[in-house]
Amino acid sequence: MSDLLERLRAGLPPETLITDADVTASYAHDMASFCEAGVPAVVVLPRTVEQVQHVMRTATALRVPVVPQGARTGLSGAANASDGCIVLSLVKMDRILEISPVDRIAVVEPGVVNATLSRAVNEHGLYYPPDPSSWEMCTIGGNIGTASGGLCCVKYGVTAEYVLGLEVVLADGRLLTTGRRTAKGVAGYDLTRLFVGSEGSLGIVVKAVLALRPQPPQQLVLAAEFPSATAACDAVCRIMERGHTPSLLELMDRTTVRAVNALSGMGLPETTEALLLCAFDTPDPAADLAAVGALCTAAGATEVVPADDAAESELLLQARRMSLTALETVKSATMIDDVCVPRSRLGAMLEGTAAIAERFDLTIGVCAHAGDGNTHPVVCFDHTDPDESRRARASFDEIMALGLELGGTITGEHGVGILKKEWLARELGETGMELQRNVKAAFDPLGLLNPGKLF
Numbered sequence: 001m002s003d004l005l006e007r008l009r010a011g012l013p014p015e016t017l018i019t020d021a022d023v024t025a026s027y028a029h030d031m032a033s034f035c036e037a038g039v040p041a042v043v044v045l046p047r048t049v050e051q052v053q054h055v056m057r058t059a060t061a062l063r064v065p066v067v068p069q070g071a072r073t074g075l076s077g078a079a080n081a082s083d084g085c086i087v088l089s090l091v092k093m094d095r096i097l098e099i100s101p102v103d104r105i106a107v108v109e110p111g112v113v114n115a116t117l118s119r120a121v122n123e124h125g126l127y128y129p130p131d132p133s134s135w136e137m138c139t140i141g142g143n144i145g146t147a148s149g150g151l152c153c154v155k156y157g158v159t160a161e162y163v164l165g166l167e168v169v170l171a172d173g174r175l176l177t178t179g180r181r182t183a184k185g186v187a188g189y190d191l192t193r194l195f196v197g198s199e200g201s202l203g204i205v206v207k208a209v210l211a212l213r214p215q216p217p218q219q220l221v222l223a224a225e226f227p228s229a230t231a232a233c234d235a236v237c238r239i240m241e242r243g244h245t246p247s248l249l250e251l252m253d254r255t256t257v258r259a260v261n262a263l264s265g266m267g268l269p270e271t272t273e274a275l276l277l278c279a280f281d282t283p284d285p286a287a288d289l290a291a292v293g294a295l296c297t298a299a300g301a302t303e304v305v306p307a308d309d310a311a312e313s314e315l316l317l318q319a320r321r322m323s324l325t326a327l328e329t330v331k332s333a334t335m336i337d338d339v340c341v342p343r344s345r346l347g348a349m350l351e352g353t354a355a356i357a358e359r360f361d362l363t364i365g366v367c368a369h370a371g372d373g374n375t376h377p378v379v380c381f382d383h384t385d386p387d388e389s390r391r392a393r394a395s396f397d398e399i400m401a402l403g404l405e406l407g408g409t410i411t412g413e414h415g416v417g418i419l420k421k422e423w424l425a426r427e428l429g430e431t432g433m434e435l436q437r438n439v440k441a442a443f444d445p446l447g448l449l450n451p452g453k454l455f
């Protein structure tokens with residue numbers, strides 16, 4: 001330990017190092033429940049690429065594990081510390097280095113907060129679409145680490161679609177540049193894409209070139225109430241089948257609506273079984289919403305209410321964004337799932353989830369990026385009750401099994417981390433796992449980067 005600190009201090013200014021055990025303990029885990037977290041030896045908050053390189057060279061020399069962290073809003077334990085590790089928090093590398101309206105790119109350090117970047121590019125008439133509900137807190141480095149999605153993915157896609165190039169410090173301290181800042185480029189294997197979603201297991205992202213879009217018109221939101229989740233999912237299928245491209249298509253079930261009302265006093269309709277939010281950012285959003293409203297009515301919606309203006313639209317989005325936080329208050333503990341199915345199977349997924357809740361006698365609230373088929377069933381339970389905790393764990397697993405059965409994936413956007421690592425092989429198969437391990441070994445032969453995650 002003293003050797004580690006001595007070597008780190010030799011290349012780092014004092015203010016970048018935290019050794020006080022009370023403070024380092026606060027960096028032990030992200031926001032996932034039920035994922036083990038170790039005790040870090042030290043927390044480093046570098047300001048420069050050279051400082052990150054010094055940390056990695058030291059870690060390699062002494063064979064010390066390194067856990068990269070952004071804002072620790074992750075929901076899979078992927079940023080959790082392991083015993084004796086160096087926590088490498090990138091939050092102080094938070095400069096927006098360039099915004100180019102001509103090239104339609106932004107070049108940023110990894111600690112830039114998602115919403116900060118969004119607002120900065122807006123000033124140039126540009127738009128950075130990936131918008132996780134945690135956007136006011138989470139960092140671009142974390143978004144790249146988890147290949148984050150968000151509310152607008154149904155039209156604009158996820159983080160992976162926007163990362164053009166990276167600078168990455170490798171396990172041994174070398175600096176790798178991947179990708180491009182051009183509109184096109186196919187030179188060699190796509191290492192940029194490989195890093196997106198790699199959960200800090202292949203290298204430390206220290207710079208990112210991100211694609212931007214022209215800022216679309218202000219979106220308008222419609223809220224539709226349904227007597228069942230099945231009817232709401234039917235509406236989702238009709239909307240997509242008719243060729244509409246909403247900028248947002250989200251679902252909140254009754255448990256979620258009640259939880260949001262309890263937390264915020266928003267007064268959303270609690271009699272609905274499923275509330276669908278649909279938005280358009282087209283030149284004539286009112287006309288598009290009218291067409292979609294008719295489809296919702298045909299699918300059985302009991303109420304279809306378009307927002308009057310941007311302010312009302314934003315309020316509805318806030319309700320959706322706070323859904324996970326609100327569901328966390330229903331009982332003393334939650335397990336947040338993240339199963340994504342082909343959207344044609346969304347109805348089956350929600351019906352199956354309700355059946356699982358009934359069979360295990362549990363409250364499972366569901367909010368979903370419905371247009372992506374990405375559901376977040378949140379198992380709410382009393383963690384002091386051993387039997388209820390056991391049932392919660394079992395139901396969580398059954399939800400993943402159901403997702404795979406329906407042709408889906410165990411994680412649409414939150415990642416594998418610790419929470420789902422036992423399930424990865426079930427999705428990828430033996431050959432897939434072998435190649436994944438070979439990739440990991442090529443980048444990190446000593447297994448120092450974020451050990452115990454993914455595999």
Ligand SMILES: Cc1cc2nc3c(=O)[nH]c(=O)nc-3n(C[C@H](O)[C@H](O)[C@H](O)COP(=O)(O)OP(=O)(O)OC[C@H]3O[C@@H](n4cnc5c(N)ncnc54)[C@H](O)[C@@H]3O)c2cc1C
Nearest residue numbers: 070071072073074078133139141142143145149199200205
């Ligand atoms: C209320 C709430 C709502 C959420 N909503 C969404 C949502 O809508 N969509 C969604 O996708 N997620 C959502 N999340 C999950 C979470 O916010 C995202 O996964 C986010 O991308 C994590 O960013 P972070 O900065 O907190 O990263 P962290 O949690 O700190 O880290 C995430 C992963 O990235 C790695 N990492 C971080 N920085 C780097 C780096 N510079 N180099 C290499 N690896 C790095 C870490 O090791 C870890 O594996 C939500 C979370 C909360 C709490």
